[in-house]
Amino acid sequence: MSFLPPWLGLILLLLLLGGLAAGVLRWGWGQQRPALGSAEQSRANRQIHQQHLADVDRAWAEGRLTPAQHQTARDELLRHLLADAAQADDRGGAGVPVPWLGLVVALVLLSGGSYWQLGAPQSWWPEPLSQRVRISASTPEQLAEQTRLWLKTTQQKPQDAEAWLTLARLHAAQNAHALAEQALARVLALSPEPDVWIERAQMKALSAGGVYAGEPWQWIQDVLRAQPMHLNALVLAGSAAWSEKRPVQAQMYWQQALRLVPAESEAAQGLQQALAQVGPLAQVALLAQQAAVADVADVAKGRADASGAPAAHAQPLIQGEVRVSNEVKSQLTPGATLFVYAVAEEGSRRPVAIWRGTPTSWPVSFALSDSMGMGAPPLLSSLAQVRLVARISKTGSAQKQADDVQVELPGVKTGVQGVVLQISAR
Template sequence: MTLLGLLGLALLLLALAMLLPALLRSPRPAPTQAGSLAPEPNLALLREQKAQLDEQLGSGAIGPAQYALASSELEQRVLDEAAPATAPPSRTGGGRLSALLLGLALPLLALALYSWLGQPQAVLAPELQAGVAAEPTQAQVEAMVAQLAKRLDEQPSGQPPDPQAWEMLARAYASLQRFEESNRAYIRAGELAPRNAQLLADHADVLAMVQGQSAAGEPTRLIERALAIDPKNLKALALAGTAALQRQDPGAAVVFWSRAQALAPPDSEFAAGLASSLDVARAQLLAAAPQGSRPAASAPAAPALAISGTVSLAPALAAQLAASDTVFVFARAVQGSRMPLAILKFKASELPRAFTLDDSSAMSQELKLSSVGQVMLVARVSRSGNAMPQAGDLTGELGPVKPGAPGLRLVINSVQP
């Protein structure tokens, strides 16, 4: 028996324990005149209490078992008030009969009320509850989608088309992974609502699935239209980053995903997915950094907005450096995105060496060294050659500095915790 059943049984036993002794006890004659009835105000008060019980049951303030118990008590009080004040000398047999009937009727009444007003499936075991409130089957869902599609196809010509209904149909097809049909429904919805940024982004997503998860061509154009209408549309920004990464432009992917990350709820799964995607894009950026193989003596003069200087290793860390380690020197904005604006990569065996960072070493056309007023210079020695920071890497920072500053000295003097 479930906990709910045990509690209900306990309440019923408590009610019977309160009522049965009174019914089994022999009544005592009252000193009042035989045949006199209770005053009408007492009965009116009991009727009001009954009405209050009905209201409390209807509002959910009390449960069916409580209602049954209280109703029984009220009914007994009505009988007591309405009956003659002096009873026959012996009612033991009638009282026992009433007790027997009440003992049977009260549980049945409580169960009947609970079945009518309550939630009988709540007392079922979890495996049986699943059968009571089962999810629609795949066949049922497909039947409903087919019915919606038929209704839209057979819509009378005089009735104005409903773009939301077509969008709903497109989403339903997509949930069933019927992307070709979803694409056709999105085309119709887009004809009816061409300025709906979310619809355009959803359409681009489905069309990319039709093209084998490729955002090239029409999906990218749909994404661009969506962002032109709503530059803060999260799905369009996320898809734009994916499209950029597919066309081998990790810098643009970082830009789009960083914008989406700034708008997404911080603790959401969407934000966590963006963080993972940004790690991948930034790793590709660093891996694609140009190799600096020219000797320091032959380095050309720094352009007007270039940052130049010398990077070296602190003597205290010399024992931790291997000639095969990889050195990254890059500039990033003081505030905002931590994406490198310009980057240089070379072997640790070349330390110390001169460096020059300018727009020609930018990783993205959207973010350049010349686009900011101040930057932080960072040097990092990676033992594994991995583009992402790892514990044990040797690092050094300098800044803030302004683009165009020459003769800087950047020292690698700390260990990544």
């Protein structure tokens, strides 16, 4: 594969032709100037010879020349006139066709080169594997027959990435998602491409009943970290968030994807329909999040009752902040959710108070109170000390996922302020 893009190669070819044409024209002009000078000289000589002929004829008419002398003089002058004319023809025709023939040949080469550069760009940049493979079968019988043939091909050529991808897409077309995901794993071992990673994430989730938590989300986020504007990754991320009932995140991903496709395209129409469906729910969820943040702020400040004292259930009992290391921060994606909760040191692991937010900067302050409990005893104020947990979820799920990062701090006394929870690794 060449490292020169087609447009640069064409420019170089045009510059080369321009230099060639300039050289040919310069050479032709240099040759033409002597030819023009010779033509002028020949014309002057011809006029002189014609004047001499007139003088000879006049001398014979006046009787100053005999008929024999007149004929001899005329023959001599005509011989010189014919000789000059022959020399002028030789000088005028020599060397002219060759430069113009070269220029015509160069133009033909330019036409051929232009087609080679622009008419067949795949010779410069081969089409990605994920775009080369297409499934032509449509009926169940055709799909089954092609699956059998390509399965045999992968056994004969285990290093053929294109054969594995074809087999994976045949499995996917028959809803054999687990088999498709396994074949895609072989493709990625041979030819890793972002689009294939996204296909594998989708097949993995479908084989798990539409659950994207765990590896599928991790693969999607890996692609987005490397290529934040990867269209297929954004579309699938939106679908994954929507399947997990996170309309705000789904809306964010699909809006980004919509900006990457032509306005009148079929893809744009599909994204617009999805956004129209998710929009109202995203608005409700966003309002709920804003209300929750406002409640936390009220708790942190302490809401005063009629007597001016903070309400007991809303009074912050534990306050502090969550910090993250640079390594963790580099792995976070927009929309990640931070949970901070307290659990009893002994007995049930059910949180007695929980705080939730979507940080945009670090460190993040938090406050826990009785009003943030689960609606059942024990209350946070009834415990002398608790275990604090800070967890960052990329999916926003309340249940811990494999790719979450967290830290636990035991022995935190109720009523303490200035607690620091440092998340540095999984």
